[in-house]
Amino acid sequence: IEPRLLLPRISSDRSRIETKDEDRLRQTATTMLIRVRTNVGVWRVDSLDAAAATPSDVLAGIAKTRPHVSYESPLSSDPRCDRPLDPDRPLSDQGLGHGSMIHCRVDASTCAEQTAGGAGGAGPPPSSSSAGDGGGGAGGADGGGGTTRRVIDKDGSIRLVHAEGPSAGGAERGFRKGQLALRDMKMAWTLQEFTAMDDKYNFTIKRQDARFVGKGGLHLESSAVNDFQSYLRRFQFQQQRFGYLYGKFVDEEDEEKEDDKKPAESSGSGGWGARMPESEEKKVRKNAKVIVEAIYEPPQEADPDAAEGFVILDDPQEEDVDALAELLGLERVGWIVGHPPREEGFQLSSAEVIMAAELQLESAGGVEPTPFVTVRVTVGDDGNVAVEAFQVSLQCMEMVAEEALDVGPNPGFCYVNETFTAIQEGKPSPTVENNFFLTLVPIHGYQSDAFVSKFPRANRAYDDRAQTHDEMRKQLSKSGQSGWTFVDLLSDFALLLYLCKFLDVKTDLPKICHSVKDREVPLDDGYKIIISSLAGMDGSY
Numbered sequence: 245i246e247p248r249l250l251l252p253r254i255s256s257d258r259s260r261i262e263t264k265d266e267d268r269l270r271q272t273a274t275t276m277l278i279r280v281r282t283n284v285g286v287w288r289v290d291s292l293d294a295a296a297a298t299p300s301d302v303l304a305g306i307a308k309t310r311p312h313v314s315y316e317s318p319l320s321s322d323p324r325c326d327r328p329l330d331p332d333r334p335l336s337d338q339g340l341g342h343g344s345m346i347h348c349r350v351d352a353s354t355c356a357e358q359t360a361g362g363a364g365g366a367g368p369p370p371s372s373s374s375a376g377d378g379g380g381g382a383g384g385a386d387g388g389g390g391t392t393r394r395v396i397d398k399d400g401s402i403r404l405v406h407a408e409g410p411s412a413g414g415a416e417r418g419f420r421k422g423q424l425a426l427r428d429m430k431m432a433w434t435l436q437e438f439t440a441m442d443d444k445y446n447f448t449i450k451r452q453d454a455r456f457v458g459k460g461g462l463h464l465e466s467s468a469v470n471d472f473q474s475y476l477r478r479f480q481f482q483q484q485r486f487g488y489l490y491g492k493f494v495d496e497e498d499e500e501k502e503d504d505k506k507p508a509e510s511s512g513s514g515g516w517g518a519r520m521p522e523s524e525e526k527k528v529r530k531n532a533k534v535i536v537e538a539i540y541e542p543p544q545e546a547d548p549d550a551a552e553g554f555v556i557l558d559d560p561q562e563e564d565v566d567a568l569a570e571l572l573g574l575e576r577v578g579w580i581v582g583h584p585p586r587e588e589g590f591q592l593s594s595a596e597v598i599m600a601a602e603l604q605l606e607s608a609g610g611v612e613p614t615p616f617v618t619v620r621v622t623v624g625d626d627g628n629v630a631v632e633a634f635q636v637s638l639q640c641m642e643m644v645a646e647e648a649l650d651v652g653p654n655p656g657f658c659y660v661n662e663t664f665t666a667i668q669e670g671k672p673s674p675t676v677e678n679n680f681f682l683t684l685v686p687i688h689g690y691q692s693d694a695f696v697s698k699f700p701r702a703n704r705a706y707d708d709r710a711q712t713h714d715e716m717r718k719q720l721s722k723s724g725q726s727g728w729t730f731v732d733l734l735s736d737f738a739l740l741l742y743l744c745k746f747l748d749v750k751t752d753l754p755k756i757c758h759s760v761k762d763r764e765v766p767l768d769d770g771y772k773i774i775i776s777s778l779a780g781m782d783g784s785y
Contacts, residue, residue, distance in 0.1 A: 276342035277645060278302055278335065279605075280319070284352045286345075288647060295336055299329045302346070314351040323347050324563055341610035343645030345602075420445055421662035447648065448667045451680050452637035456613040460494065460533025461686035462578075462633045464619070467697035468539045469580075469689070473621050473629050475704060476582040479546075481623045484553025487541035489578035490569050490737065493531045493615050531615040534577050534685075537695050538737035540565055543703045551595035551651045553583060561702070564744040568737070571757035578617035578633075579603055585622055589679070592620060592634065593655035597678050601636045601644035611642045617685055633685040640681035649676075694761075696732065699739035711742050717779040731767050734775070735760045746778055 277290040280302065289305035299319045306313060317325040321338070325347055329338055340346065419426045419442075426433060476485060542565075543557035559565075569575060581596055592600070600618040608614035618634045643649050643664075652659035657675035660666040666673050698719055700709040709715060716739065723730040734740070740757070747753060752771070759767040 276335075276344075276610075278340065279343065279345045279645065280306065281323070281345055281347050282350050282355075284350060284355050292335070294342065295334065297335050298333060299331045299335065299346075302335075303331075309357050310355055312354045312356070314354040316349040316351060319346050319348050321346060324566070325349060339609055341612065343605050343611035343642065344609050345606050420664075423663060445648075445664045446667060447639065447643055447664065449673070449676055449680055450637075450639060452639065452683050455635050455683040455685055456531070457534055457615045457617065457635065457685050458532035461688055462617050462619070463491075463533055463535045463688045463690050464631070464633075465491075465536050465538070465692045465695070465697060466689045467691070468536070469621070469631060471697060471701065472539055472541075472580060472582065473631075475701070475707060476621065477623075478706065481582065481584050483546040484581065484583045485541065485544065485546065486552075486554060486579060486581040487539045488565075488576050489536045489580055489617070489619065490538045490540060490574040491534065491536040491577045492574065493577060494533050494535060495531055534615050534617055536577060537574060537692055538697065539580060539701075540737065540741070541701055541703050551593075551655075552599060553593075553595075561741065561744065564741060564749055567749050568741055568744060568753065568757070571754055572737070572740075573761055574737075576607065577615070578619060580619040580621060582621040585624065590656050591632070591682060592618070592678055594649070594651045594658045594678055595655065596620075597636055597640065597658060597681055598644055598649055598651065600634070601641045601649075601681075604636060605641050605645055608641075611638065611645055613638060619687075631687060633687050634682045635685055636681045637683065694735065696736045697738070698733075699736045699742065701738055702741065711738070713778060713780055716742065716775075717781055720776065720779050721781060730772060731759055731763060734767075743775065743778075747774070 274294055275290070276292050276294040276297070277288060278292060278297075280287045280289065287306060287310075289302050292301055292305065302319060318328040318331075321327045321329060321340075329335075329340075329346065335341075335344070418424055426438070430437075472485075472487060476483070542559045542562070544554045545557060546553065547555045579600070581592075583593075583596075596618070603618075604614050604616045605611065607616035616635070618636070619631065620634070621629065621631050624630050640649070646664070648661050648664040648666075649658040650661050652675065654675070657677055658681070659675050660673070666676055668676070700707065700711050700715055702711055704710075719736070719739065720730065720733050722728050723733055734756070740753070740760070743756075744753060747756075755768060756771055759765045
């Protein structure tokens with residue numbers, strides 16, 4: 245480096261430290277990253293034009309590393325791929341932004357990744373006899389199988405093996421772990437260009453003081469939560485289990501007290517860590533409270549060896565759950581996880597923090613504030629159940645969207661991917677304590693006046709009650725007693741989901757749910773007869 249360049253470098257570094265967050269946000273405003281969830285994993289497509297990129301550009305980005313993917317469903321905004329994206333409309337016009345998740349299904353046999361050293365052609369990997377065809381240097385030739393390198397076996401034969409890393413022989417030369425060498429990207433770099441690119445991989449860790457739920461906090465339906473924790477008690481809280489929370493986001497009134505505005509005005513970046521620039525110029529409206537009406541536990545198996553403590557299984561009723569929630573005017577507002585007792589101060593594991601960020605990203609449609617909540621249930625040393633609610637910070641959401649956080653050997657810390665740098669107290673840190681990403685949400689218990697929570701839950705093993713017609717008869721036969729009506733007892737999310745197995749979700753359930761939502765609308769006698777018959781009742785309802 246010539247001496248005359250040292251002073252500009254020092255000056256540039258100082259300026260970079262002072263304005264790094266602002267620079268990152270300006271870059272994020274012009275480019276964005278989209279995550280594609282497929283049946284074989286999640287793929288990232290970055291460096292997309294935030295204003296003009298279309299789904300076609302996402303497909304082109306995928307093709308750069310997976311040129312032979314065969315799509316079984318188009319890119320869609322929902323996991324069931326029922327709402328395909330318009331391939332010619334900008335993603336921003338379709339409600340998608342930086343960090344958003346879109347979905348598709350692919351033929352798993354066509355998804356082999358071709359790394360930077362690959363030649364891009366089709367066909368099988370070359371054999372040792374053709375290793376010299378087509379040149380290749382240290383990386384060897386590649387007919388489409390990605391980066392390879394030559395190794396010498398004990399018998400002296402030479403063969404090609406897959407080489408992990410960005411380019412053959414160049415892993416150590418990458419400007420960051422897992423990245424190409426600078427000269428492989430571009431022959432000439434200015435200091436400004438390099439620092440701008442490097443800043444994309446740096447995160448200055450900041451604790452978020454403000455939550456994105458208003459003063460009303462979280463209202464949990466007491467019966468639903470009690471049923472969830474009662475099931476965990478069957479295993480002495482030694483098995484982890486999770487469920488999705490369905491309810492409503494309730495907006496706060498337009499008139500806000502002045503003291504409600506002070507935290508956002510006094511913290512510069514709004515207390516959210518890295519924020520979009522416009523958040524400093526306008527106040528983002530909060531939801532006054534989150535109301536939970538029901539809990540749905542998808543199929544899962546407890547697995548102490550899994551990072552989350554459980555394995556999520558395929559859910560044949562996934563479409564029915566979403567359709568039923570929509571018919572009842574509900575949406576997914578959070579998730580709940582039960583786990584064994586932990587040491588004091590250990591709130592959520594790194595796997596739970598990352599899963600919470602993934603779910604918040606899905607709820608917000610990208611790296612945006614969202615009232616989506618995470619609830620944890622456990623038991624204390626005194627045997628009393630503890631229920632707490634959290635949200636992860638916007639910075640955590642951004643880091644998860646960039647795949648900068650990993651699960652490591654210590655579950656109390658999120659491990660920083662080697663490609664990225666987390667800066668704490670002015671120094672790089674390989675880990676971030678989970679609590680840095682968490683904000684506490686106040687909880688209020690309440691009894692729903694619209695729904696009951698009495699029917700056995702689906703997808704539970706070793707429970708003392710199962711979903712059967714006999715259980716349906718026991719519940720509905722209380723009609724006319726203690727002030728219960730037939731529709732009151734029918735207004736049970738678990739029971740209505742059970743009925744989805746026997747009634748048409750598109751024709752029958754809308755009419756039934758209409759009466760459940762609006763008690764002024766009487767339930768058709770024909771449906772009463774059908775449901776009573778399914779329950780084995782004598783017809784009195």
